[in-house]
Amino acid sequence: MFYYICNEKLLISNEKYPSLEVISESKAEKYAGMIFALNKLNPGRARRSFSVSHENFLFLKEETLNLLVLPSCSIIDIPKWIKHAIDSNRVTSLNTEYPNWQEVLTYKQPNKWRINVIGLGDVGGTLLTGLKLLGVEKIQSLGLYDKDTNRNERYKYELSQILSPDMNESSINIVSLKENDVFDCDMFVFCVSVGVPEVGSKSTDVRLVQFKGNAKIIEHYAYLARQKNFKGIFAVVSDPVDLLCKAAFIESNKDNNGNMDFKGLAPEQVRGYGLGVMNARACYYALQEDATKHYIHEGRAFGPHGEGLIIADSIENYNEMLSDALTHSTKTANLEVRSTGFKPYIAPALSSGSLSILATINSQWHYSATFIGGTFMGSRNRLLPSGLDLETTLLNEALLLKLNSTYRLLSEFI
Structure with a gap:
């Protein structure tokens, strides 16, 4: 050596x-x-x-x-x-x-993070609210950007007026941004979304419907991140997070002739936040039956926020039948919310967004999609001063076969 x-x-x-x-x-x-x-x-x-x-x-x-x-x-x-x-x-x-x-x-991780959120729709606005309420210990500022200037002003006013009863003076600073300033931060959070199907539409995988439109927008910001020589985390919350992460990575690493030169975003800078809510939904359904209650302590979620998702009832004693049933319930949970006449955005914005982002900057275990061998794959991980740390477990052979199937599916999409 x-x-x-x-x-x-x-x-x-x-x-x-x-x-x-x-x-x-x-x-x-x-x-x-x-x-x-x-x-x-x-x-x-x-x-x-x-x-x-x-x-x-x-x-x-x-x-x-x-x-x-x-x-x-x-x-x-x-x-x-x-x-x-x-x-x-x-x-x-x-x-x-x-x-x-x-x-x-x-490179050193910041003690207190400057986080800029792009796209102040239902998801972006809810995510910001969660960060404002829970992030005072680790967040220095929240930057806001939306093409609709009225939305920008609305959230600047509203978030700035959220204050605990003890009048804590260390409250998070709220900043309204211009597009040219969105990468002046430690974490850039992409919440822009176009083409979300209306409630009542027959689409079974809403996230794939959004990919084409969202990919064009994220490619623009990936190119801007390259131009700004951005060193922080490029976080993707918009669907489909895993595929958009790969689009951002590829686009940011192209030179002016379209050739890959790998001078843009490093793969570990790009993270997709969509799996947190799938774990939360799996917990919800697992608690409905005595046979699956153990998921809360033993279970794991893997893969994308949609088709290809894998819920393992236990990494200690994997049961394929129970896992497949939990996977189906979790994967179709958004359709149950839509059947009530509302778009399912509150749980995703908080479980996949706010809470998972806070876990990231606190070096805690959480679910997100990270780069593995050229593909962004969702799994449990944490961000340490030494870098990304993937959770390793003694995976059942049948479960590993399913994971590789999902991995191939994601690898072939882009």
């Missing part, structure tokens, strides 16, 4: 980088900060950086859904001090095939 110092950070690799300053292992072992493990992987099929949760993920040869599977044993031999650093969440995998890979060495 080779050891280097770059930008006062410790780097390790299993092959030599002639341009880097080499140091001895004895000197490297004394380093107490974040460690960066260097890899060389196809940037179209691998993340720029992520948190290494197991020694088997230290020097990956490729990214697959096996990243969600807890390794049963170690396949590489590493020094004990590096193993201890991995166990302490102090190791970041860093893909040097990205032209801007060294930016990861100097």
